Amino acid sequence: MTNSPLTPGIVPGRLPAAAYQANFDDHTPPFDAHEARVAADRCYFCHDAPCITACPTSIDIPLFIRQIATGTPEAAAKTIWDQNILGGMCARVCPTETLCEEACVREAAEGKPVEIGLLQRYATDVVMQKGVHPFKRAVPTGLRVAVVGAGPAGLACAHRLAMHGHDVVVLERRAKAGGLNEYGIASYKATNGFAQAEVEWLLKIGGIEIRTGVELGRDVTLAQLTADYDAVFLGIGLAGVNALRAAGEELAGVRNAVDFIAELRQSGDLATLPVGRDVVVIGGGMTAVDAAVQSKLLGAENVTIVYRRGAEKMSASGYEQDHAVKAGVRIIHNAAPVRVLGNGRAEAVEFAYTEDGPNGLTLSSETFTLKADQVFKAIGQTLDGAPDGLPVAGGKIAGPAARVWVGGDCAAGGEDLTVTAVAEGRDAAEAIHRQLMGQQ
């Protein structure tokens, strides 16, 4: 090791080799069989359970937990996948503290919900580790559907369509399928190549062909797709990134957080991944938290998230914010960047405190400067490369068009979460199926 957390600039290898393995390991270790049984026993099997309502994919949670409690995690996994084919990933990445577990009656009673996410992971892991895929295709219909984007929305849509007997071609512009599961999610949430393993497992249903390196708009047009296929699903996510609109944004060392995270996720050896000594992350969502925490885990000395509003407005949950603070990240609220300072490359960022008044957010005259050799912009992703002619509202595709369905982050409505993308992809598949089979 030649570098340390104190080495100035953006450099690799700040930590001893062994530290990377430990830092990027599963941040919540999975349950073993006994822990799962004990946790499952706490479920009350509520009627019309609030957790089911809180789950965007409406997994029958009490039923799958009872199936674990009675020693059949295989049946539990099937119950999960019936509703959410990416139940394995969702078990790892869902902010359960704001979804099912927040709704659990034991959260209300004792502040200790049934650990639904970990139980879901236990059941799905048991079956995936055996390599079993418990779904079969219906008799082939001979109908063909193009799915654009191999993220959670596209994959969920493709699987459900294949199950109904349709032939699916998935077009993905990146080199690997998985969308943000592969390129975005924090690496300690989906360790050991889980995203790719899950894609491979999902494809076992058959009838799905994934073509990577194909970009809608560059290699193929929507008109071509609607002409060549019986239906088209768009799950292209949010490929663009919001600009800071602050002076100095172009300086070296200033970067989109999502690009940094994608590089991190694809890195074969984290010791070779450069990171700053003083890292400043601008934003308040999951992306900001993930960029900050992972910078810290790579050995940055000081990592600060600066968010322009108060803690309660952050889209990262309280749990995520705690997680960042525990990892040693400092969070500054109510401040916005004025300019990035530096000579050719970033050296510091000047912030002004904000005031939330009748005219919205305004900058006060009170400023401060943070040392920064690396600056990550995490102020939101935007729709980019959506085909012309589709209705766009509020920065998202606003609904289906003739023979074109949309879902996931690129579609209006719902939160930008993996589980929401899965629900929308699945529901679009059902709508496509009904239409194709003439059951409108």
Added chain:
Amino acid sequence: MASLASNFIGIKSPNPFWLASAPPTDKEYNVRRAFEAGWGGVVWKTLGSEGPPIVNVNGPRYGAIWGADRRLLGLNNIELITDRPLEVNLREIKSVKRDYKDRAMIISLMVPCDEDSWKAILAQIEDTEADGVELNFGCPHGMAERGMGSAVGQVPEYIEMVTRWVKQYSRMPCIVKLTPNITSILPPAEAAHRGGADAVSLINTVKSITNVDLDHFSPFPMIDGKGSHGGYCGPAVKPIALNMVAEIARNRETRGLPISGIGGVTTWRDAAEFLALGAGNVQVCTAAMTYGFKIVQEMISGLSQYLDEKDMALSDLVGRAVPNFVEWQELNLNYVTKARINQDLCISCGRCFAACEDTSHQAIAMSPDRVFTVKDDECVACNLCVNVCPVDDCITMEELPKGAVDLRTGKPVGDYANWTTHPNNPGAVAAE
């Protein structure tokens, strides 16, 4: 997925899970919801003779005992048979059966112990299209005092007589539901068999008082300061029910008589155990009353997964454990095991030590740093440590191979030999 399609005495249902005659099957509204949830059949809440309906108490009718986390383990009730008019029940039975032809619909009956009453009720239910009748000779409270229910079920001659009437006046398959409130389940079962029953079902509830109100000094459920004994059911009665089912299954006089197993069935596993001990199907009441109708989905997925894993058909499971249910004197006294503590799994709670040291055979050693080991020269293999250990599979029983020396007795493990030939048995027959 293994098929769970069931054929019980000619009555077909998509799975072997029926709801027992009780509140869950009290009316059309419930039964339709039960069928929608997936139940294979129902035994309609017991009907009485025509006339003014039965009345129930208007205060609490249930008592309960709970395990950790207030998990309901046993339920006790002082409810009577249906309190709804006969013609309403009959109309509803007919209406539900018409819409759910693939499900089993059994009518439970309890009328006074005379031929005319039985003849009359059988005629009245004739046109409901129900698949069979169940004779409720089991209810231990309220009806027994009026000469019905367990008052009949405790007298084998009455069981035989009524069963004969039913077979004489009805073409329907007849299931006789037995009460556990007797010393041996065999005479009532044999009586039902002699009377021509197509099957027996058991158990009905066990006479019980669940608890006493220590402020009012009254058994619970308490009605205006007084309590009556009730009928006990739920997980707590399962061991009693399993034994009674198995006794009938292996008994020479009743062998082959179909059995509908009832009593504490709560999960697929409980159901599988009843089937293995000779039940052709199972009936469920308390589990549905505790968790709602949806639990049948776990029973269905669990049982079919189990059958798949064992590569068995449902019919292969029925009775599979009966030949292994033997009398104590047939057990092999030369089968020697020793407790083994897996040190990797041990959490050093010390419960095995306390149990063995204080109440068993002082066969577990505890080191100053809380390592627990079994003393083979003391261990009688009683299994208590296994039962009290909070960790699955941490303590197991290991069989000593033939010829190995049992350090407790100093003797090598020999061939199969049971009490009937044991030297300490005054009545032993000489071994060949």
